[in-house]
Amino acid sequence: MKPLVSILDGNTFVVSDDRGDIDPSPTFPTGFFSFDTRFLSKWELTVDGNRLSVLSVDDLQYFESQFFLVPGEPTHYVDAKLSIIRHRTIGGSFVEDLTVLNHQDQAVELTVRLNVASDFADLFEIKDMQGKAGETIALVEDDRLRLCYHRETYRRETVITSSAPAEFDPDGLTFALRIEAHQQWHTRLCVQANVEGAGGRDIRLSIQRHRSRSPEELRQDLQGWLDRAPKLSSDSDALTGTYRRSLVDLAALRYVPLTSGAPLPAAGLPWFMTMFGRDGLITCLQTLPFTPELTPPALRYLAMTQGVSLDDFRDREPGKILHEVRYGESTAFEEQPHSPYYGSADSTPLFVILLDEYERWTGDTKLVESLEYEARAALNWIDRYGDLMGNGYVWYERRNLRNGLENQCWKDSWDGISYSDGRLPAFPRATCELQGYAYDAKIRGARLARLVWKDLVYAEQLEREAADLKQRFNRDFWVADGEYYALALDIEGSQVDALSSNMGHLLWSGIVDEDRAAKVAEHLLGPRLFSGWGVRTLAEGEGRYNPIGYHVGTVWPFDNSLIAWGLRRYGFRCEAGRIAEAMIDAGRYFDGRLPEAFAGYDRALTKYPVQYPTACSPQAWSTGTPMLMIRTLLGLDPHGEHLIVDPALPERMGRMELLDIPGRWGLIDAFGRGRPEHTANLTD
Numbered sequence: 001m002k003p004l005v006s007i008l009d010g011n012t013f014v015v016s017d018d019r020g021d022i023d024p025s026p027t028f029p030t031g032f033f034s035f036d037t038r039f040l041s042k043w044e045l046t047v048d049g050n051r052l053s054v055l056s057v058d059d060l061q062y063f064e065s066q067f068f069l070v071p072g073e074p075t076h077y078v079d080a081k082l083s084i085i086r087h088r089t090i091g092g093s094f095v096e097d098l099t100v101l102n103h104q105d106q107a108v109e110l111t112v113r114l115n116v117a118s119d120f121a122d123l124f125e126i127k128d129m130q131g132k133a134g135e136t137i138a139l140v141e142d143d144r145l146r147l148c149y150h151r152e153t154y155r156r157e158t159v160i161t162s163s164a165p166a167e168f169d170p171d172g173l174t175f176a177l178r179i180e181a182h183q184q185w186h187t188r189l190c191v192q193a194n195v196e197g198a199g200g201r202d203i204r205l206s207i208q209r210h211r212s213r214s215p216e217e218l219r220q221d222l223q224g225w226l227d228r229a230p231k232l233s234s235d236s237d238a239l240t241g242t243y244r245r246s247l248v249d250l251a252a253l254r255y256v257p258l259t260s261g262a263p264l265p266a267a268g269l270p271w272f273m274t275m276f277g278r279d280g281l282i283t284c285l286q287t288l289p290f291t292p293e294l295t296p297p298a299l300r301y302l303a304m305t306q307g308v309s310l311d312d313f314r315d316r317e318p319g320k321i322l323h324e325v326r327y328g329e330s331t332a333f334e335e336q337p338h339s340p341y342y343g344s345a346d347s348t349p350l351f352v353i354l355l356d357e358y359e360r361w362t363g364d365t366k367l368v369e370s371l372e373y374e375a376r377a378a379l380n381w382i383d384r385y386g387d388l389m390g391n392g393y394v395w396y397e398r399r400n401l402r403n404g405l406e407n408q409c410w411k412d413s414w415d416g417i418s419y420s421d422g423r424l425p426a427f428p429r430a431t432c433e434l435q436g437y438a439y440d441a442k443i444r445g446a447r448l449a450r451l452v453w454k455d456l457v458y459a460e461q462l463e464r465e466a467a468d469l470k471q472r473f474n475r476d477f478w479v480a481d482g483e484y485y486a487l488a489l490d491i492e493g494s495q496v497d498a499l500s501s502n503m504g505h506l507l508w509s510g511i512v513d514e515d516r517a518a519k520v521a522e523h524l525l526g527p528r529l530f531s532g533w534g535v536r537t538l539a540e541g542e543g544r545y546n547p548i549g550y551h552v553g554t555v556w557p558f559d560n561s562l563i564a565w566g567l568r569r570y571g572f573r574c575e576a577g578r579i580a581e582a583m584i585d586a587g588r589y590f591d592g593r594l595p596e597a598f599a600g601y602d603r604a605l606t607k608y609p610v611q612y613p614t615a616c617s618p619q620a621w622s623t624g625t626p627m628l629m630i631r632t633l634l635g636l637d638p639h640g641e642h643l644i645v646d647p648a649l650p651e652r653m654g655r656m657e658l659l660d661i662p663g664r665w666g667l668i669d670a671f672g673r674g675r676p677e678h679t680a681n682l683t684d
Contacts, residue, residue, distance in 0.1 A: 004028065007090050009063045009218065010255025011035060011266050011273035012193075014094055018054045020067040020086040021045060024119070028614070029126045029270045032094050032158075032191060036274065036328035038126065039158045039193040040094070042117035045086070047071050047100075048110050052084060062252035063218050064089045082108070091213040094191040102179040109178045114189070116172040118158045120149035122328035123271065124336055134329075138170035145173060154332050155196035163188040225251045229290050230661050232630070235654025238588045242626045245592035249618035250283075250291065257325070259304065262297030267324075268596055268616030276324045277302060277347030278410060279621050281354050286561060286624030288354075288361055289631050289661055295358045296367055302351055303374040305340055307381075312399035313337050315408075319381030321347035323405070336403065343405040344412070345386060345396040345434055348378045349441035356444035359452070360638045363664030368452045379445045379462065382438050388428045392472060393489065394438050397428035409434060410559075411502075411537065415544055416551035417488055420497045422543020425490040432485050433502045435473050436509030442466035443510070474513045483519040485512075499523065499539035501559050507566025517570040524563060525575050532603025533586045534560045534579060540600075547600035554612055557583055557594040558621035561628040568632045573648035577678050580629040581650045587626065594622040634658060634670045641665055647672025 002017040012034040016022045022030050022043035032040035045052060052069040059065050066087045070080040081104045088096040102108050120136060134151025145168045147158040164187035166173040179185050213221070229247050234240045254263035257275060266272065267279040281302070284295040307320040314337045315323075326338035337343075352375050359368050368375075386394040398404035407416050409431045417431060418424050446462035449455045477485045479495055485503050486495035503520050506512050512520060523529060528539040531547075534555035538545050547553045560579050567576040586609040587594050596619040599610035634656065635646030643665055649656060651674040660667045 004030065005057055005059070005065055005067075006269055007063055007065050007088065008252050008269060008273075009090050009092065009213070010253070010263070012090060012092060012094075012255075013269060013273060014040075014088065014090055015270055016043070018057050018067070019045070019052055019069060020065075020088065020096075021051070029123060031121075032193070033123070033270070033273070034092075034193045035195070036123045036326050036331070037156055037193075038121045038123075039118055039156070040116070040191060041119040041121065042115055043191075044115040045069075045084070045098075046113045046115070047082065047084065049113070055083070061215075061219065061222065062248060063091060064215060082110070089215045089218075091215065091218055093193065096189045096191075097186065098189060099184055099186045100177065100179060101184045102182060105181050107178055107180045109176075112175040112177060114172045114174075116145065116147070116160060118147040118149070120147075120156050120158075120329075122330045123326075124328065124330045127271065130330075133333075140168045140170060142168075144168065145170075151329065151333070153196075154329060156329075157194040157196075159190075159192040159194060161190045161192075222248065222251050225291075228293075231659040233655075233657040233659070235656070236584065236652075238592075239584050239626070239630075239653065239656070242584060242587040242592040242594070243630065245587075246594075246623040246626045247290070249593060249623040250287065250294075250620070253618060253620050253623070254294075257301060258327070260297055260301050262300075263294070264298050264301055265294060265620045268619035268622075271616060272324075272619075274325055274327070275301065275322075277322045278344050278350060281321075281347060281350040282558060282562075283620040283624045284354055285350075285357060286558070286621065286628040288357060289636055289663070290627045292358070292362060292662055295354065296364070299351070299355055299358070299367065299371060302347075303371050306374050306377060307342055311342075313402075314339070314341050315343040315399050315404050317342065317381060317385040319348065319377035319379075320385065321351045321378060323347060323408075337400055341404075343398060343400070343408050345394055345408045346410060346437055348381050348386070349394075349434075349437040351375070351378050352441040352445050352448075353437065356448055359448065361663045363641075365452050368448055372448075372453050375445065375448065376458075379441060382441065383465075386434075386438070389430075389491075391493070392469060393430040394434040395428040395430045396434075411551040413550045413552075415549070416537075417496060418498050418538075418542070418544045418552070420499065420542055425488065425496050428491060429488050429496070431488040431502060432473075432477050433505035433509070435469065435477070436506045436511040439466050439469050439473070439511040440509040442469070470511050470513075473511055474516070478516065483516075484523050485520065498542050498544075499528065500542075501529065501535045501537050501556075501563065504535060504559070504563025504566050507570050508562045509566070510569065512570070514570070517572070521567055521570070521572045521575050524567070525578060527602075530579075530582075531555055531600050533582050533598070533609045535563050536600040548610075548612060550597070550612070553600040554597040555586075555600050555609070556597045556622075557586075557625040558619075561621075561625040561632075564632045565628060568635065568648075574650075574678055576632050577648060577650040577653075580633055581653065583625060583629060584653075590617075593618055594625055595619065596622055630656070630658060634672050636661065636670060638663060643668050643670075645670040645672075648678045649674040650678055651676050 015030045031038040055068040069084040085099040139146040145160045149156045253266045267276040307316040322340040323344035325340035330336040388395040396408035442462045446459040449459035487498040487500045488496035538552045544552045564576040564579040595617040596615040597612040637644045653674040658670045
């Protein structure tokens, strides 16, 4: 498969090969997409009937790329008499400037052709190889080609126009050219996505908001975004480069949903270009010290879409925070439940956690006051609907038995939760990190109740519930003979005893008893879990361990960022630094862009991190990973009206300076320098 090139602006994006061509792929969603629909499935350029060869590709910005091409095979480059430049941008619509240059000393006549098609596929149809239920037609007009799809009242349309005269036909457009000696020819091709029915007006308005942004406006927007973020100066070029790349990728992933005018973080290219509750909340937590402007619209949007009634098809319950929202055909006709879908058990406590963390950083009590009802509803969900077994723990079991998610924790693949011997437990399941999140939500909810809502009775109730949960958890989840926390409890209350990365989330939540934290840290940095590049999702030697299995042995950057934060919380500064250093080292091999996941092979075996074959990139909570690592290394923690700075950097990282950190204190600077006592050896 040829290398892929992506440009994006929120949830509108183009994925092509390195020639700029789009061909349907059975394994990866190539095309022009907007709001979960593929508006172009073929965009193939030929000159005199021949495909082109690539000289160079320039990724100019996340919304802009350029392809330098010649006719013929690579061996003919030196003799090329023509060259072709494709410069494309995206900002709601897809625009391609096509230039053909004649390098000869005589005129040339040639035929330039673009083969065009649209299957109007829903992303779920691409992923699961489903067919279409509606009808597609091509309408040829004098100055444009319309590709139309309709199914009852659901309509989608792709409109292709050219600034230069073209002959349009149902399969594309042709240019019959004569280019004089040492001259060039140019046209601007515009591809517009139109929608009607099934949310069409709202989608159309959202697309139009993006379409109004020219490349220059997008450049200005990106520069403003970068200017507002804290400035990092570091002796580590890898860290500095990864930080900047993360800021740019986070800017690229911002999208404006149908019911909000403010941007939210989409989860990841290409499969998850929409709002995911869990992903969005964790991304905002990671990036809060750097881009706090993302958090209020995320919280408001999730509060607005919070469940208010029971709905088995959507796994919706009162107080529950959504898992994901989709806009494609399968959602419109209720073939998929994502309008929105609520199949995650962790988004709801994470909502309360982020609300509190945001207030701690910004002092914005008005937002906390305005979301009091929703926060209380979320806390109520933990005990009323989350506790399926009535024993004080958060469990999950899908209501939607047709196509709801079975695993509703962050390891949501079918085999993500298993016993040590590889068996899969029955449902419902209570994974360990869910209990940590519930504990943290109650502690933080109590703080908000006491300081903002002025409800001391409620605050004391939440604190009692949190203390009771912590006591029971440390009794029921602790695997005594292995000295670690079980991955989950099964329906019988027995331990699902796999050794996993989920323990690190427990440190972050604070639910771990102090006298057990050292053993947890030892396991996390031990050879079974720590690959040298990061903590694996599942320990080597477990029954389902697979270094290239999605949740059963790979390394997830976001997972490691929360683990490092948790280690630092319990005083394991050196161990936190070791994970941060490994993750920053890994980033160098991905050009500063940490992917969704990479393989869990031992560092001594591969010498470089091996990318997971279908990982999303960029991925929102992977872009947030370097930022949370910087916070962890510098020991940044708000305390009242002040920011505590307590750096602990590995010696090899040298000096680090972060300027203009925003918060309730205004802007503040933080400085740290690597020291030997904060250093752990990494396998070379």
